[in-house]
Amino acid sequence: MTDVDDQAKALEAKAQAAAAAKRQRLGAALRAAGIVVALAILLTILNAATHGDFLAPNNVLNILRQIAVIAVLAAGQTFVIITAGIDLSVGSLIALTGVLMAGVLAGNTNPIEGVALAVLVGLSVGGAAGAINGLPVVKFNLPPFITTLAMLDIARGLAFLYTGGKPIEIDNTAFTFLGGGFLFPGIGHLVRIPGIPTSVLIMLAVIIAGQFVLTQTRFGRYVYAIGGNEEAARLSGINVGAVKLSVYIISGALAGLASLLLAARLSSGIPQSGGGSELLNSIAAVVVGGTSLMGGRGSMTGTFVGALLIGVLYNLMNLLNVNSYAQDVALGAVILAAVLLDELRRRYFAA
Amino acid sequence: MTADAGVPYLAVKGISKSYPGVRALVDVDFDTKRGEVHALVGENGAGKSTLVKILAGAVRPDAGEILIDGKPAHIATPRQSEAYGISVIYQEFNLVPELPVAQNVLLGREPTRGITIDWSAMNDRVASIFARLGVNVPLQAPVKTLSVAQQQMVEIAKALSVDAKIIVMDEPSAALTSNEVARLFDVIRTLKAEDVGVVYISHRLEEIFQIADRVTVFRDGHQIKTGPVSQFSQDELVRLMVGRTLDAHFPTLPPEPASSTSPLLSVRHLTLPGRIDDVSLDLRAGEILGLAGLVGAGRTSLLRAISGADRIAAGSISLDGRELHLRNPHDAIAAGIALVTEDRKAQGLILGMTVRENVTLPHLELFEHGGHVDREREAAAVSKLAADLNIRTPSIEQVTRALSGGNQQKVVLAKWLLQKARVICFDEPTRGIDVGAKHEIYELMVGLVRSGTGILMASSELPEVLGMSMRLLVMREGRIVGEFAAGEATQEKVIALATGTTAAAA
Numbered sequence: 010m011t012d013v014d015d016q017a018k019a020l021e022a023k024a025q026a027a028a029a030a031k032r033q034r035l036g037a038a039l040r041a042a043g044i045v046v047a048l049a050i051l052l053t054i055l056n057a058a059t060h061g062d063f064l065a066p067n068n069v070l071n072i073l074r075q076i077a078v079i080a081v082l083a084a085g086q087t088f089v090i091i092t093a094g095i096d097l098s099v100g101s102l103i104a105l106t107g108v109l110m111a112g113v114l115a116g117n118t119n120p121i122e123g124v125a126l127a128v129l130v131g132l133s134v135g136g137a138a139g140a141i142n143g144l145p146v147v148k149f150n151l152p153p154f155i156t157t158l159a160m161l162d163i164a165r166g167l168a169f170l171y172t173g174g175k176p177i178e179i180d181n182t183a184f185t186f187l188g189g190g191f192l193f194p195g196i197g198h199l200v201r202i203p204g205i206p207t208s209v210l211i212m213l214a215v216i217i218a219g220q221f222v223l224t225q226t227r228f229g230r231y232v233y234a235i236g237g238n239e240e241a242a243r244l245s246g247i248n249v250g251a252v253k254l255s256v257y258i259i260s261g262a263l264a265g266l267a268s269l270l271l272a273a274r275l276s277s278g279i280p281q282s283g284g285g286s287e288l289l290n291s292i293a294a295v296v297v298g299g300t301s302l303m304g305g306r307g308s309m310t311g312t313f314v315g316a317l318l319i320g321v322l323y324n325l326m327n328l329l330n331v332n333s334y335a336q337d338v339a340l341g342a343v344i345l346a347a348v349l350l351d352e353l354r355r356r357y358f359a360a
Numbered sequence: 361m362t363a364d365a366g367v368p369y370l371a372v373k374g375i376s377k378s379y380p381g382v383r384a385l386v387d388v389d390f391d392t393k394r395g396e397v398h399a400l401v402g403e404n405g406a407g408k409s410t411l412v413k414i415l416a417g418a419v420r421p422d423a424g425e426i427l428i429d430g431k432p433a434h435i436a437t438p439r440q441s442e443a444y445g446i447s448v449i450y451q452e453f454n455l456v457p458e459l460p461v462a463q464n465v466l467l468g469r470e471p472t473r474g475i476t477i478d479w480s481a482m483n484d485r486v487a488s489i490f491a492r493l494g495v496n497v498p499l500q501a502p503v504k505t506l507s508v509a510q511q512q513m514v515e516i517a518k519a520l521s522v523d524a525k526i527i528v529m530d531e532p533s534a535a536l537t538s539n540e541v542a543r544l545f546d547v548i549r550t551l552k553a554e555d556v557g558v559v560y561i562s563h564r565l566e567e568i569f570q571i572a573d574r575v576t577v578f579r580d581g582h583q584i585k586t587g588p589v590s591q592f593s594q595d596e597l598v599r600l601m602v603g604r605t606l607d608a609h610f611p612t613l614p615p616e617p618a619s620s621t622s623p624l625l626s627v628r629h630l631t632l633p634g635r636i637d638d639v640s641l642d643l644r645a646g647e648i649l650g651l652a653g654l655v656g657a658g659r660t661s662l663l664r665a666i667s668g669a670d671r672i673a674a675g676s677i678s679l680d681g682r683e684l685h686l687r688n689p690h691d692a693i694a695a696g697i698a699l700v701t702e703d704r705k706a707q708g709l710i711l712g713m714t715v716r717e718n719v720t721l722p723h724l725e726l727f728e729h730g731g732h733v734d735r736e737r738e739a740a741a742v743s744k745l746a747a748d749l750n751i752r753t754p755s756i757e758q759v760t761r762a763l764s765g766g767n768q769q770k771v772v773l774a775k776w777l778l779q780k781a782r783v784i785c786f787d788e789p790t791r792g793i794d795v796g797a798k799h800e801i802y803e804l805m806v807g808l809v810r811s812g813t814g815i816l817m818a819s820s821e822l823p824e825v826l827g828m829s830m831r832l833l834v835m836r837e838g839r840i841v842g843e844f845a846a847g848e849a850t851q852e853k854v855i856a857l858a859t860g861t862t863a864a865a866a
Contacts, residue, residue: 225732227724234721237710244669244707245721245775246693305712 059328066200068324070209074274076320077212078103078267080313082291083298084219085263087312088256090295091223092236093304094146094153096257098160099291102138102264103271103283104168106131110269111177111278114184124183131265138164139261140254147250153257161288168280176279179272187211188273208270215263220309232256236304293340294319297347318347367430368393369557370415370446370526375424377410384410385421388583390576392526392557397548399560399568399589402578402601403766403794408561411578412528415559416448417441445525449515451534451792457504462486464503465517489517492554493547509540516547520556527551528559533567534792537655537820538855545571563794564821565594579603602796610827611799611806616846617644617830622681624814625697625783627666630675635661637838638675643783643814648805650829651818653858658838659818660702663785666816667699668692679782693722696782700772702791702818704765708772711761715753716742718760718771723779745774750800766797773804784808786817790824802828822851834858 056064082099089096110127117123142160145151179185191204223229231252234242243249267287272278298315300307322343326336371391377384385407392398402408413419414426417438426433428444435441441448455464462483463470471481483499490497495513503511512532519527533541548558548571560572568575569589576586577600584600592600623642630639636658643649651659664670666677668686677684679695686692689699701707709718719742720727727738742756749770753763760771769790776784789805790798805828809815819825825832832849834842834857842857 221732227728227733230717230721230724230733234710234713234717237712238706240707241710242721244667244689244699244701246688246690247721248688248690305710 055325059325062328063325066202068328070202070206072317072320072324073209073212074206075324076316077206077208078271079287079290079294079319080212080316081215081263081267081270082287083294083312083316084215084309085260086291086295087219087298087300087307087309088223088232089153089260090236090292090300090302091232091304091307092253092256093239093302094253094256095157095292095302096139096142096260096264097154097157097288098138098142098164099260099264099267100283100285100288101161101164101168102135102261103268103287104280105138105164105171106135106265106268107272107282108168108172108177108278108280109134110184110272111179112171114179114181115177120181120183123181124187127184128269131269132262133265135265135268136258136262139258139264142261143254143257146257147254157257165280165284172278172280174280176277179276179278185273185276188270188275208274211266211270215266216309216313219312223309228252228255233305236306238305290316290319293344297344299351315347318343366393369429370444371427371430372411372414372421373425373427375411375414375421375426377414377419377421383581385414386581387424388578388581390583390586392559394525394557395552395555396574397552397558397560397572399562399572399575400578401562401565401568401575401597403796406578406601406794407581408578409530410581412448412530412559412561415441415446415528442522445523446528447519447522447524447526448528449512449519449530449532451531453511453515455503455511455514458502460500460502461497461506461514462499464514465489465521467518469521485521486517489520492520493517493550495543495547507540508535509537509543512536512544513547516551524556526557526559528561530561531563531792532560533562533564535655541567563792565597568597569594577601598795601794609823611802613648613806613828613830613846614646614810615830617646619644621645624680625666625816626676626678626681628676628678630662630665630677631673632661632665632670632838633673635838636665639835639838639840640675641833641840643816645782645812645814646809648809648815648817648828648830650825650832651816651835652822652825652832652854653818653835655820657835657858659835660787661838662835663699663787663816663818666692666783667697667785669699693781697785698722698776698781698783699785700769700776700787700789702787704768704772709760709768712759714759715746715751715756715763715771719745719756719774719778722775726779741778742774745777749774749777749804764794764797766793766800769793769797769801770804773801777808780811781813783814783816786815786819788819788821789817790819790821822854826851826854836860 052064062068086096086099110131113127113130114123117126138160142153142157145156146153186207188208190207192207192210194204196205223232231242231247234245234247235249235252239249268283271282275282294315295307295312296302296315297318298308298311298313300311319340322340323336326339331339368391371389373389375388375390376386388407388411390400390411400408400411410419414421415435417435417440420436426435433444435444456467459467465486466482471478471485473481486499490513493513493516497506497510497513503514506514516527532544536544548560551558560568562568572589574587575589575592575597577584577597579601621644624645625643627642628640630636639658639662641649651662653659661670665672668689668691671687677686679697684691684695686695692698705711710721716739720738724733727734727741729737739756746753746756751767751770751774753767760768763771786805790801793801805815805817817825817828826849830846832844832846832854833840834844834854836858844853
């Protein structure tokens, strides 16, 4: 074969690659446009079906407030799941850190000092529980399913032991402001809402920070690398143990933060809290958001969209007076459909 | 055994298959008779795998037809392929590691008595298949406890249990020792005698001449030539595969550094219980030191210990005369010692990540800037390396899963060139990659030693280890049992030392 042939072939290959890249970009653009159009149509229809209640500023605000706890939990869960792990303890950690924070607040007369101490206790106890989840995973290669399942029981039990089973009331307006307060009332007046809820701002801050860490930092790259191929990551010189331990600590600490939002909203630390759908919804938000349970793939923005989808769904069904048992059926079906669609899309565009 | 008479059992005519941006197969004809071994050769990406997938019913061709016994056949699913008597044995076996051999062979087709499995009938049937093959495999042992060669026999038995007329073997010898390859060939000859056809795919051309009746060469999705093996020479096969003449199999090596120069890497009395026994060696800057030996002789363990992948129990490793205390790969990389693993998919690459992300992974800190990774600088550095190493990829943002073996290996190599490693340990540097890419890897290794890097290379391919080493150590049972200067070593001498026989020397 001659050089001319080789050059021609190289050019052809280049042209093909360029065409493929163009197709891909076009595909991505069409996909994005399609989603936006479909979403707009859907929202209009739904808004009409609920007589305009759905898109009312107050209702939109409500949805965001309602998903704040789940989204913060799911943000931590995202880190863990991208490493191919799982954290089953987050629901119970809400209860444990919640009652501890309430206890700290009850025992502290200075309101500001109390809040600072409570926040510190909530985040560090959550983080410490995460470390206890992660250590056996890192040191003895235990499955995270088991260690976090154990923590699920331990944290719940401790929450009940600490409170004797009764809620601890929180009487500290500085603290409750974090979960139920509003900021920027000026903006709020424009659309006739009281302002932007602090809990929503905290949630957005967590999501943005999480997205930054995952996509822009060395640590984030390592998280994906470990989930993609742990042995290759180790042989590339990554301290796999430290990164894995960190994701469980992050998840635990964010469970503490989610607990803070919940306790502040309810003005009490409740040992039973976080025992309902919180854990499973946090996992569902991550998975619906396109993160693979097999690890190595996913995003924080996806998780936020997943949490939003779940929140919107609950909200709509409430507005439409759907029976609460039927709501569970619908939610399950939507989770399945969303993950299935994501998988099909991936296959189609990978081919 | 009428290999030449009549209609071929399996034939494909005018088969074409395209993927976005790639024409994998273009108007290909291929056939195999019963009782014939038909070798299929070509570089990675030549279209062999696509043809195999079409035969297996995993992929549908865009055009063309498949004929079984001369009649058009419709193969759309693996089950239909099996029903036509086609069995495919992939490089990655389809076995359940936890289940015993007998259950694996008849998985999904267990003989029953009423509603329970008839265990004795199962064992009898499986035992008779192995007896036909003339191999001895423990029927009740879980498959995971078997050697790779034995697992391969289980796959072949599985194929025979469904009465396969044609068995397609994709790189069956890649992970076998030379003794095991010889036994595999005995089994293939038995299959021929039983009138089973074999499609044999291999990068090891010398094997083709030992076992095949006919050979077909693929290049870039085209069928280049088909004919009896006797019509080809090895050099001609290589030329047909790469479409040009390779001047030599191996590049000219620079001269061996003088033995008086102080060593770059010194290993003393290195021991890992059960794997490495009191190994000492010196590697000089600019030297390629080869490690030969049988599978399990300790070559991989030695390279892993030197590169921090496994902790050593006793002994010392020094670089430039300073002793290193390696706790993990990170320590070794920081010191300038890198490992190119034998299994790039399992250990070398993160297949779901892009070329860029894989290359920078060991040295991401170089691109960190104010708390975040500077992607543009990352991309610039990786683009340059990709050009230097001639990595053929549509873009550095391509996920590495989509690259061919040779290009994947270059990506692995690029990881250690970004921040130039002083010592690179290559474990099977060209396993499973095609002739052209092999040559490029060899050239890169020569370029590295010219610039002062020291290379430790373990290889199971004797021609490679003989052709690419400036000095050669032979290992057996965890020890170094011999040393050769370049040019002194011959295949016979190395094999004799590696196997512990003196026969070959006589």
